[in-house]
Amino acid sequence: MRKLLLILFFLSFHVLNAQDSNEKISISFTNSKTIDVIQKTEAVSTYRFYFVASWLDTDKVFSGTYVDAPINRILSDLFGDTVINYYIAADNRIVLSQNSIIYDALPIDFFGEEKKDIVDEETKPVLYNSDVTRKTSGVETIRIGKESKNSKEKKYTLTGKVKNVVTNEPIPNLVLTIPDKNINEVTDIDGNYSIDLPVGVNNIEFKSLGIENLKKRIIIYSDGTYNFELAENLELLDEVIIDADKDKNVKEAATGITQIQIKDIKTIPLVLGERDILKVATTLPGISTAGEGSTGFNVRGGKTDQNLMLLDNAVIYNPTHFFGIFSALNPYTTGDLDIYKGSIPAQYGGRLSSVFNISTKSGNKKSFKGEGAIGPVTSNLTLDIPIVKDKSSLIMGGRATYSDWILKALDDENLQNSQASFYDAIIKYDHQINENNHLETSGYYSKDVFSVSSDSLYDYSNMLMSIKWDHDFNEKHKSSLIFAHTRYDFNIKYDGVSNTDFDLGYKIQETEIKFRMKYTLNEKHDFDYGISSKLYNNEPGNIQPKGSESIVEPLNIPKERALESALFISDNFNISEKLLLDLGLRYSFYAFLGETTQNIYAEGLPKSDGTLINTKDYGKNEVAKTYGGPEIRASARYAFTPSFSFKASYNHNYQFIHTLSNNTTASPTDTWKLSDLNIKPQQADQFSVGFYKNFDGNLYELNVEGYYKISNNILDYKVGAELLLNQSIETEVLQGDGKAYGIEFLIKKTKGRLNGWLGYTYSRSLLKLDSEFNEEIVNNGDYFPSNYDKPHDLSIVANYKLTKRYSFSANFIYQTGRPVTYPIGNYVLNGSEYVFYSNRNEFRIPDYYRLDIGVNIEGNHKIKKLAHSFWNISIYNVLGRNNPYSVFFVTENGEIKAYQSSIFSVPIPTITYNFKF
């Protein structure tokens, strides 16, 4: 028995030593007595020894030479073969103890009483005290009781109290967990706990919001009491949240859910120094973009306009800057991004493919904090301002480019005439009115200005505001009232040499009110229901002559208005431990409102100027056309084991708003069109099934998911369609059927020094444009691949933390080349050569692959300094792969030339300096 304890004792040494200070000592001894060695060491270092002189063996002599040696090396040499044990406390105190005495003196109730006072080290041999308990960041071992030969119990109960070390207040709702044994307990309101532990070694972890995560090793041999004192730790907030949700993928009923947290992406390599949560999203299965430098996301074979992008509950129409190269979301204020690409909750609607729910962090309610970054293209500053301590706070973030003035300052005329700048700002106010009422309000603005040639200037902006009031009627009944308003607009100013200068503008606004209730009936039923209504105000475009000489006729395409309303209810029905259903129903109702004039075309003929037979006028607020219907949102989960489940879901969606774009990829000057008499809403049905398995206590996640999606009335365009300022858009568009299917694999390592994920998707996205009229048929009316059909998509994201200061990261992306319409021959017309094109999307551009690497270097960890900082060095496209973004053909001097364009064809290194204060 004695031997066993001795071994345990020694085992714990290594752990205890782990927190040694870094002080190095150079010293040498020749046949010195132990007491002399101690005194000499004290003389050359800051270490102070605490011991009882009689313990030391006065006969023993010691020799040794040390150069820059850590203290524990000297100590282990000195005491290695003696009965003396040592303990190095954080403040360089070294406490010696005589092994046998401690063992003999370790009473059963040693931890039985709360020890608030530091034991008098001078007189008593002390191994542990409360001071040590709270300061240790490594794993400390605590022994409870003494093994008795008579003991037959397999489990013992440990009870005690957990207190906040600073305020001395009890910590309620603290989770005590033994992950490998699946034992979990929570402290009560007074911080008391009682946990049953199997005999022997238990690795216990403590978790709670705002409390430092702590691990202890408890060796239990009898029932006992132990009190813990824990420190607050606000900086680790993010990590705690993640741990709470770590088996979400297996447990929830919904399919196709992805959550990204900004903390996860801190170390991912950057392009031009910008941290970008949306770019990270595209490394996950099922989410892709048409290419670098294209705005918009294609989710599970859907068009870019089929995503409901919400920033603090308000729709953001264009969440990118600079042609999609940068995201318009401030990385420092963004909290989480939840992506629903499979089951879309009944509370969301109006877009076919996905919901991107982006939420802004709440400001720090305790102290003023700031964070910033200086990069090659933009600089960034975020401030956390507490307004009323613990009650309300403000977070403000701003970001701007400083490229513009540099371009202006240059000698080169072409560059002088160029312009490219953007900025965005966000503010969020958070107020905890009382226990039952919580208010959040956000405002956001982003603007881009750029010019491609000297005579035209483009700009676009997003403006968002939202208010959310959460009110709890009681424990079971909770509500949220949301008001959100969004504006997106763009302008083109043309100032050329002739008298056709103009100012062209586009604007869309939407205002939504949503009331959502959550009702927990009992353990089995969780209801979520509500009503929402959204008013669209679309100004499809106006053109004004610029200057008095301009002969451009002012034209204003009449405003479009529509009301999109919905009733929704869903029940999270927990049938048994194993079976969980999420049954949702949404009823969408859409009304296109006057004042409007609608074109009526001859039936059975293609819509064109020639077949227009009549127009019909509608008065203000008169309903011109209605669409709508029920949307089923159902999903089910069957859990084989707590960490292995199967899910299936079915979804139906309506979409009443469409982008108009005759570019292959989305661009910031695409306009939107509301469904009206001649343009029908898009609809989609999606079926998905998946298997989800977590290994090693959620350390590894494995998800496999398949889907099949059919859609109707997807908008496409006639070749070279004119979409801007067109009063009869319906004559230029085609509506066809879509079909998409795929299988997605995701394996994720969530923690550890090496973490990251690997995602692979095989998918297809097809379109069919058929009609009885020749001019409306594309590819003979057969299914053809959409512009964003990329069957193979592989992403690997890996982070490796070398030390506390250095971490490395890399991502690798491989995608099948995007389909293109390829020229298959030439012809001559009027002396010029032209290209004769293949069927639409018959060929593909070369495959896309890219490797990025990055290094994060944290500043030093001195406590007293102005700001905490870190450097990020990234290289984008390390392999210098000249990834073709597109292949296009130009007739130059009567000859055909083929060009391939790529956005980043060489490695792009960037360095960013980030700071926090």
Next chain:
Amino acid sequence: MKKIKTYAIFLVTILVFIMNGCVEEIDLETLTFERVLVVEAVITNELKYQEISLSRTFKFEDGGAAPEANANVIIVDNFQNSYNFTEILPGKYVSSEEFQAQPNAEYQLIINTNDGKTYNSKTTQLTQVTPLTDVYAERTTDSFNNDGMAVYVDSYDPTGNSKYYRYEYEETYKIVAPYWVLNDFVILSYSPPFRYTLKPKTSEQLTCYNTSFSKEIIQKETNDLAEDRVTKFRVRFIPQTNPIISHRYSILVKQYVQSIDAFTYYKTLNKLSLSDNVFSQNQPGFFASNISSVTDSNEKVLGFFEVSSVNSKRIFFNYYDFYEGEPLPPYFVECTFGAPFLGSFPGDTFLPPMYQLIDEGKVKYYRPNPNYPNPQNEVEGKYLVVPIECGDCTKLGTNIKPDFWE
């Protein structure tokens, strides 16, 4: 300060990079190939032998259009007139008689190809006849701030029916060889002993004229304007550095009034053949014309049958009208002097360099070499020569003055 500058350059590099992306020319290869009929048929209201061209699409690696020979081409109207076309060159068909498109008549093109297929056009009417009000030139800058000459047109249709215009031009310019001299170097003996003489030129080589035709699609619509008026529409811009405006320049601008269908067809064609910028491209694809196959409705046909009214105007201007006292644009080629070795060494049977260059038509005699003889360089020749284009304008144009030249 230096640091800041370096930084600025770095930033700008990045921005330029982003804005222009990286565009490089690539080699084309035909993956699959369809031999599709291409029809070029614009009938106008000018009384003349109307022309129609037929060809087939060709592979990128092949040189040029394959003419479609031995076809039967005919135009019929709704007054039971028919106009037969005969093939004068492979793929080139000319009406057997002179005719002009008449208002109110409806024309249809019918083609029977050698392989037994029949193609029809939709019936088409002559568009509104609208004269060009004015064609004029001004010195200005283009959107990249390059100095140069712009040619503008004005047109006005009080009826408001024209709306859709397409322009073509034919430019003729005078060329003056800058190193023209009276004498030519004439070889008398091509074998040893080599002999030559200097004697006056026998043909006009100082002043020539050259004509070229517009190739791009130039269109203008007035649909969005308050009245059907084309004002100061630029059909041509010639940078000051272009030698064609060095002396006297003439441009004939032709204005075609198009139907909306023809206008849309050409506009789409043009849109697909221009690159906008890296970030936005049009959806390319096949687009239907007004000609289709009677035999197989799925067969693709390229080109458009158009019946257009046409009106043209010619203007002239001189370089010094706009650039008085300013240096001329650089010449078409760089005129560098050379002094090839004239003599030969005993026993040599090949032509001396001077003879050879003259014989190959690469250079023209200019004048005696003032450095001759050059002790440092014994092979320096006795005469200075210039590239042939600098001494003989017929290499760049014709020495026959066009009839319209004034």
